[in-house]
Amino acid sequence: MTTSTFLQPSETALLPFVSVENMMRLVNTTGAAVFMGELAQYIEDDFKRWPEFDKTPRVASHSRDGVIELMPTADAENYGFKYVNGHPKNQREGYQTVTAFGVLSSVANGYPILLTEMTVLTALRTAATSALVGKYLAPKNAEVMAMIGNGAQCEFQAVAFREMCGINRLRLFDIDPAATRKAARNLAAQGFEIVTCASGEEATEGAQVITTCTADKQNATVLTDNMVGAGVHINAIGGDCPGKTELHRDILMRSKIFVEYPEQTRIEGEIQQLTADHPVTELWQVMTGAAAGRQDDRQITLFDSVGFAIEDFSALRFVYSNVRNGAFCEKLDMLADPDDPRDLFGMLERAKSAPPAGIENMAV
Amino acid sequence: MTTSTFLQPSETALLPFVSVENMMRLVNTTGAAVFMGELAQYIEDDFKRWPEFDKTPRVASHSRDGVIELMPTADAENYGFKYVNGHPKNQREGYQTVTAFGVLSSVANGYPILLTEMTVLTALRTAATSALVGKYLAPKNAEVMAMIGNGAQCEFQAVAFREMCGINRLRLFDIDPAATRKAARNLAAQGFEIVTCASGEEATEGAQVITTCTADKQNATVLTDNMVGAGVHINAIGGDCPGKTELHRDILMRSKIFVEYPEQTRIEGEIQQLTADHPVTELWQVMTGAAAGRQDDRQITLFDSVGFAIEDFSALRFVYSNVRNGAFCEKLDMLADPDDPRDLFGMLERAKSAPPAGIENMAV
Structure with missing residues (x-):
């Protein structure tokens, strides 16, 4: 300008x-x-x-x-x-x-x-938040992450989880193989060890962390109960507005659920499937030490991410x-x-003596 | 850029x-x-x-x-x-x-x-809305407007009311004489006939339209009941948030009150002084003909302006x-x-081959 x-x-x-x-x-x-x-x-x-x-x-x-x-x-x-x-x-x-x-x-x-x-920046902050939560909740020494949904957010999640949680092996699945190829290409270039999978079931095999990040607006079951073993940390990103969820309700009933802001998550998150009084833990309280995070090696922890203004x-x-x-x-x-400051009108009047338009336009 | x-x-x-x-x-x-x-x-x-x-x-x-x-x-x-x-x-x-x-x-x-x-643009749209409402509600052949509060919005109101309602004589008052001098100078240059007044009472003498537009956040009484004669149209701009009003409650009780969006005006407007069921008329209904505007020459009409998103x-x-x-x-x-669109990460990676910073900065 x-x-x-x-x-x-x-x-x-x-x-x-x-x-x-x-x-x-x-x-x-x-x-x-x-x-x-x-x-x-x-x-x-x-x-x-x-x-x-x-x-x-x-x-x-x-x-x-x-x-x-x-x-x-x-x-x-x-x-x-x-x-x-x-x-x-x-x-x-x-x-x-x-x-x-x-x-x-x-x-x-x-x-x-x-x-x-x-x-x-939102792609970066969403992944940074997930990995920060993973640092508190994922099982110790986790190395393998399943990633179901390989869209725009996928690579950011992977890079953030390696930086903050030490994840270096990825198992990728998307219903669109082109999305998986794109993510695999980008992440291989970042030095990850990658397995591309033919199904969500295959992707979750041996994973200590499961990230779901799919785009379709529907009550989907990207994860069913049988796919989630003891001790896993679930990083559920995609279920983030009314009518858009990714996890079967049975998984929620087996998990200790962590949320950003309950007032918003109950409307938008996976827990829209549950009653309004279902217990959840607020992440800020885990971070201050006021509430417990993961309590044992077999507990399933779930970050029901919706993204919050803070x-x-x-x-x-x-x-x-x-x-x-x-x-x-x-x-x-x-x-x-x-x-x-009270003379807005005078400013407008004085602008009449400005040079003709065109000077700015040349620089655009 | x-x-x-x-x-x-x-x-x-x-x-x-x-x-x-x-x-x-x-x-x-x-x-x-x-x-x-x-x-x-x-x-x-x-x-x-x-x-x-x-x-x-x-x-x-x-x-x-x-x-x-x-x-x-x-x-x-x-x-x-x-x-x-x-x-x-x-x-x-x-x-x-x-x-x-x-x-x-x-x-x-x-x-x-x-x-x-x-x-x-807000200064222009606020004045345009007031004058549009004035076109529907002000007494026919109004020529004189009192303007109490001569800050940044004052001149825009005057120019809009002349354009749409034929107002060409102004009676100005502000508790700060410098504000009145500023407005009088700007508006004289626009060809208005101007009287600067020593009080709000003096400003309202003979005015068919009264505009209040003051800035202090308090429950003020810029207008008291005795200042408002029969048939006047009040254009109340400044009372626009909780705890900020300009008119004595008695004036509201004598006026037919018009509002933009009752749900917002009851919280923010002059009518925050009244009960929640006090009758008001929605301006959009006046404009479509579904509700009556001014009903006779002696009626006091009041536009309780707060500014609405539309x-x-x-x-x-x-x-x-x-x-x-x-x-x-x-x-x-x-x-x-x-x-x-799914390859946001790839876009970020490819940007690494961009030229060094500085090219943009030179054009700023």
Whole structure:
């Protein structure tokens, strides 16, 4: 963006913006694995101070083909929200199933301080959260993870679980073999030992961790009861909105269930299949030590992941910490900033003496 | 923004963005009065199809110094939301009391199609809505408007009321004389006949329309009962959140009250002073003819304005119609768009072969 000199917005009015290209550059500068490890630390720090947050279930607008959601949260210093859509049919039409962007603001004056793409960032924070939870709940010395559903989230999960939990062997299955080939190609290049499987049953054989991450919006049974042996940790990602689940109810009845925010998970998660008073454990309490995590080697632990606003808040904080010095971002003229804050109309009038359009357009 | 050739995002991934500078240029190209008149037509069209919208009270995050709100709504084709803050103390520290931005999206695939500044646009849509309502409710041949509160919204209200209701004489009062001087200077330059007043009482003398638009967050009585004569239309703008009202309760008891969305106005508007079953008339029903507006020359009509998401939706639609051909906007690389939508990880990996940072930075 080029702005004419005498309309130059002040620093106050310029908002740091992280484009997709800059986000990829930021991630690749440290590497996705280290990036997710550092991001997980931010998430863990925020989970440990859970009561400090202003929390609300996300605000969803459902339509025939998908959902658009706003996910706000705030602490005393910052307010953050994410815009995210979920449209399972998009993928068949060449669009992303999930796209997202987010904003971090100052609570003190309400001004946004960061606008960032979050399609890539959401993939990273979802995997970072799963692996962080895995660090607390997965069986010790786990090496093998089954991955059912090999879409856009799959590789991020694998890389995060290796970084934080030591997983290095993967058993992949997807109802679309092309998805499995894509994931296997990408993950082999990352040095994983990979077995591609012909069924979900085959994928779960010998796995200590089972990740389900499928896209179809239906009450599916990606996992049936017979596929889940004693001591396994289930990382259930895909069941994340009303009418979209992946696990047979019998598995839930055998598992110790861990959730982010019960008020939201009971609506959106696997536990929408259970009664509203079915016991669940809040992850933040596991992290502070107030509640027990895995209690023995034979217990089945289940992370009923739906994705909560605080994880996005942590991701926004983390990105902001990386762009404060001006790196990896552009500056957007998004906030009107008249010399006299009450003279918005005068600012508009004075803009009439600006040079004709075209100067900006040349730089676009 | 310059992006390197082999990372050039596709058209799908580029989001039109209207900066503050481009918004001012767009408004000044047609003139603020005509812009608000055209915008009011969009608002009226949307109010007339009110039942088609997915409506919800805004999602507010309150803090000691202010509030940050998200205001979403959708019809079958588009989803829109606005981010807006309200921090009364900002003005004293050189910041805007209200800043805002908004996004319009496609319901079909969830992709954003417009990002725009809305600080200037909100000022325009608020005034356009008031004048549109004035067109329905103000006494015939009204010429004189009292304006109590001469802050950032004042001039926009005056210009919109002249455009749509024929108001050309203004009586201004603000507890801060500097605010009145600012408004008088700006509005004299627009050709209004102006009387600056020493009190609210003086301002209301002979006025057929009374606009209240003050910023302090308290239960104030900017208007007391004796100041409101028969037949007046009150355009009450400033009482718009819990604990912030401008009118004495007795005035409400004598007025026929019109609101945007009762579910929100009962929480935020002047009528938070009344019982939850106090009768109000929904403006969309006045516009469709389903409900009566002003019923006689002596009736006091009151627009208890709080600002509703559909007005922002209309404003987003209107701006989008003006930038579809590429004018008045830049294109932001905000939406990740891998060749294979399931291969987000592969896109990230391939970005490693991008040229070093710095090319973009030079163009910022």
